[in-house]
Amino acid sequence: MDGHQGGVDQAGGSVSALRPLHHAESPEPMEAGRFKAACERILASIGQVVDGQAEAARLALTVLLAQGHLLVEDVPGVGKTMLAKTLARSIDCSVSRIQFTPDLLPSDVTGVSIYNQATRQFEFRPGAVFANIVIGDEINRASAKTQSALLECMEEHQVTVDGTSYVLSEPFMVVATQNPIEMEGTYPLPEAQRDRFMARISMGYPDAAAEAEMLESHQSESPLLRVEPVVDAAEIRAMIATVKDVFVSAPVRDYTVELGRATRASERIRLGASPRAVLQLLRAAKARAALAGRDFVLPDDVAAMAPEVLTHRLVLDRRASGSGLTAAAVLRAVVDSVPIPITGQSGARRHG
Incomplete structure (x- = not known):
C-alpha cells in the first residue's frame, strides 16, 4: 500500500460506495434467551485466553454492543493486545491489526488511490480500517497526523479518500492499546481523539491464582490459537439491535x-x-x-x-x-x- 506497509496486518474487509443511511436494513432485535447465550459464549471464549480479567472482557463486549470504541491503557505485559485479539477471534468477521509506529502513514490506515496504467484510471486500495474489528496496537507511537486518520472512521463509520467516501462494514469497532508509562518516542492522544473512544480501561495485574493458571495454560502454545468463532457478524448486528431497543x-x-x-x-x-x-x-x-x-x-x-x-x-x-x-x-x-x-x-x- 503506497509502497509502505507500516505494520499493517489486514484480514478481509469490504469496500462499498457511500449510500444514504436510510437504505440500510436494520436487523431485528435478538430474543432475550439467545442474546444471553451469545454473550456467555463470547465471555467464555475470552476467559479461556485472558485469565483473571472478567471485568475487562465484559466491558469490551459492552462497548462492542454499544457501537463504541475501546482504549486499553496499561503497563506492558498485562494482556492488552491479547484481550483485543481474543475478542476479535471470537467473532466470525473481518479483522485487521495495525502496529502503530512513528513511520506509519495515514494512507496505511485509510487506503490510497493508485493509478492503473492498464485501465488509465485511479483505483482505490483499502487500508486497514476496512474491517469489522480493527486492533490498533500502541496507538500513541504514531504521529498525530496518522492518529487523525482514524477520526472520521471512528465517528462516522466511513472513510473519505480523494473526495470519495466509502462505508465501513457493520459492526465496526476500534480497539486501541497504549502504554501510559513510557513517554519516549510517543505522541499523546489529543482530546479530540480520546473523545472518539467510548471507554478506557486499565486491566491491572491478575491475582495470584489467575497468574498461576496463565503459566499452566500458556506453557506449550498460546491458547489464542485454539479460539474459534462463537458468533458471527450477523448475530452481533442483531445483538446491537437488541441493545438499541x-x-x-x-x-x-x-x-x-x-x-x-x-x-x-x-x-x-x-x-x-x-x-x-x-x-x-x-x-x-x-x-x-x-x-x-x-x-x-x-x-x-x-x-x-x-x-x-x-x-x-x-x-x-x-x-x-x-x-x-x-x-x-x-x-x-x-x-x-x-x-x-x-x-x-x-x-x-x-x-x-
Whole structure:
C-alpha cells in the first residue's frame, strides 16, 4: 500500500460506495434467551485466553454492543493486545491489526488511490480500517497526523479518500492499546481523539491464582490459537439491535444529562464531558442493562459506566492536578454530587 506497509496486518474487509443511511436494513432485535447465550459464549471464549480479567472482557463486549470504541491503557505485559485479539477471534468477521509506529502513514490506515496504467484510471486500495474489528496496537507511537486518520472512521463509520467516501462494514469497532508509562518516542492522544473512544480501561495485574493458571495454560502454545468463532457478524448486528431497543425512561435520561453538565460545572475540571460523551454514556448504560438481562436502564447502569466512559475525557484544572488529584477521584465526587432519581422496576418498560 503506497509502497509502505507500516505494520499493517489486514484480514478481509469490504469496500462499498457511500449510500444514504436510510437504505440500510436494520436487523431485528435478538430474543432475550439467545442474546444471553451469545454473550456467555463470547465471555467464555475470552476467559479461556485472558485469565483473571472478567471485568475487562465484559466491558469490551459492552462497548462492542454499544457501537463504541475501546482504549486499553496499561503497563506492558498485562494482556492488552491479547484481550483485543481474543475478542476479535471470537467473532466470525473481518479483522485487521495495525502496529502503530512513528513511520506509519495515514494512507496505511485509510487506503490510497493508485493509478492503473492498464485501465488509465485511479483505483482505490483499502487500508486497514476496512474491517469489522480493527486492533490498533500502541496507538500513541504514531504521529498525530496518522492518529487523525482514524477520526472520521471512528465517528462516522466511513472513510473519505480523494473526495470519495466509502462505508465501513457493520459492526465496526476500534480497539486501541497504549502504554501510559513510557513517554519516549510517543505522541499523546489529543482530546479530540480520546473523545472518539467510548471507554478506557486499565486491566491491572491478575491475582495470584489467575497468574498461576496463565503459566499452566500458556506453557506449550498460546491458547489464542485454539479460539474459534462463537458468533458471527450477523448475530452481533442483531445483538446491537437488541441493545438499541433497551428502554430509557425520562428520569434516567435527565440523570445522564445532569452528570455530563456537572462535569462542566465543576471548578476542578477545565474540560468536562462533551455532548458526544453523554450520548455514549447512555449507549453504554443500555448495553450494560442488556447484558444484565434487563430491557430497561437503571440509574445504577449510568453511574456504573461513568468512570470508564468519562474519566479519560476530563481535563483537570491546574490547581486540581497540581494538588495530586486524579480525574477518577474528581469524577467520583461529581457523580456522588448528582442526585439519583428514584425509578421503580415495575412499569419501567413501555407497554403497548
